[in-house]
Amino acid sequence: MNDKTQIAERDQEALARRERNQPARRMTLTPAVDVFEDSQGITLWADLPGVTKEKLDLKVQDGNLYIEAEAVVPTPTGLRLQHAEIREPRFARAFSLSPDFDTSKIFANLQNGVLKLTIPRRDEARPRQIEVQTN
């Protein structure tokens, strides 16, 4: 176990060196998403298996939407990993939001490891039919 921790720490140092201007980050997975838009706004689905509400961090900062999450899968003690297709329990993905979205009314719902976000448009940004007068 000690050996593993050592390798992980060394790896992070290498990453930090590569991106010198950024603080040291941990390796993360990019969750798969579906993004749809209709006249009301954007609906975004993201796959976050193993993530609970407590381990999900959603924030809007400087016009960007950040999704960060950590998966927790209960495992018995003394488990030896033999085959792994998911190796990092951390998910992270960011999107930029155009100013016509109302970030104060974002609605988030997490169910069975799927996050659903609805991001409404501002009322004044909704499409409007303009009536044409003929006289």
Add this chain to the structure above:
Amino acid sequence: MSGFYSGTDLFSEFDRLQRQMESLFGGLPSSLRSSRFGAFPQINIGTTDDSIEIVAFAPGVDVAGLDVAIDKGLLTISGERKAAHSDAGDDTRTYAQERFTGTFRRAIELPQNADPNKVQARYANGCLSVSVGKRESSKPKAIVVQ
């Protein structure tokens, strides 16, 4: 706690290398039942002294439509994931559709010492955890030196 993950990225580097090698040499023999890389759901497998633990990362799957079966030492996980956005109107624009939809099937060849009568499966937070017990005779035993 998170025993199903290893903390380093060395493994994914190895994966990348392996895939590169496969494309160069036309593929070394692999199990007939193995899936292509990145198949849904992704699976982690580990063992303890008493059991074989399989985790399938299958978010957003209806439990009723999830089928776990063991047949002659072959564990099969199959089911269907429906599209989240079925009520798409005419004015809906799609910007990204990366999430898997449709039916899926993954098979895992269990080792000889797996006991098909001792299987437990649980679906929580989008993860299916299957625990297959090992036969008594295969469990590690300390050998007393006379």
